[in-house]
Amino acid sequence: MMRLTRRTEYGLMALAWLARAGGRFHSVREITENLDVPRRLLAEILKDLSQAGLVEAVRGPGGGYRLREDPGRLTLGRIVNVLEGPTIFAECYQGDCDLSPRCTIKRGIGEVARRLEAVLEDFTLEEVVHGPAGAPAPSPSS
């Protein structure tokens, strides 16, 4: 209910870390050593982000992941969309709901969904990294 899954939070942490680390490719091992999240799980998450084109992947020694876009251009909406699927607030807004014909709140709910989505689309990874009003974030210990 209206709560991010762990997957998404781990993914966001990794993306935020990558945003600060920048530059070269960083392996899952390196990331998890800094973030202390379950390694195998984060690997799965980053794979998804890679398939969605949000990060770039390179295999083999020296390989790893790298942001494909500018953190200021990557919206929270897109990230959540990849990690949790497209349905926000109500099914009928994107896909289709079986009780859609009989549903009396559909219209109103659609409006709410749009507003919520707008909020998510308004935040960028950069803002998530830096926190509200440029609060100092701990520098990566790489």
Place this chain on the structure above:
Amino acid sequence: MMRLTRRTEYGLMALAWLARAGGRFHSVREITENLDVPRRLLAEILKDLSQAGLVEAVRGPGGGYRLREDPGRLTLGRIVNVLEGPTIFAECYQGDCDLSPRCTIKRGIGEVARRLEAVLEDFTLEEVVHGPAGAPAPSPSS
């Protein structure tokens, strides 16, 4: 993930119906006959709404439920809060999360959560009933 549960949607439909029906008390039977949602389940939901003080309940013949407040004063935020619990978007925002100390996105996420909550708090039951810009809602066939 970011999607309302069925419970909440059923609850909203019932509340919306009650808002339009208004006046006297309406039994679960009467409501479900108009809305076509699982009877026993809606009973459970309305019980919760009653305990939370959003609706008024009277037992016995002629009894049922009735809105306790003006639909224009009842926010979507409060309803969702009752039906799905208080955690919006992230645990650390209200309760506490075990990885809160090590979490790097906490601050940014908190800001997002506030914005999302504000949207929910901005919509009232009345707006859900009437839809965007006063779209005509089908009148209850009572």
Place this chain on the structure above:
DNA sequence: TAAATTAGCACCGGTTTGGTGCTCTTTCAA
């Protein structure tokens, strides 16, 4: 070749969710 790394996929245990059954209590009206 050997090692480092991502990709793919199946699996598992625990929780949540949608939904139902059954009994008890309250209230009204005949």
Place this chain on the structure above:
DNA sequence: TTGAAAGAGCACCAAACCGGTGCTAATTTA
């Protein structure tokens, strides 16, 4: 005072979802 119409309470169930892991490829570099 009795019976029926309601809600209240609570236990229960099956299916879906979620966090997390194991194992085996495929790819790349040295």
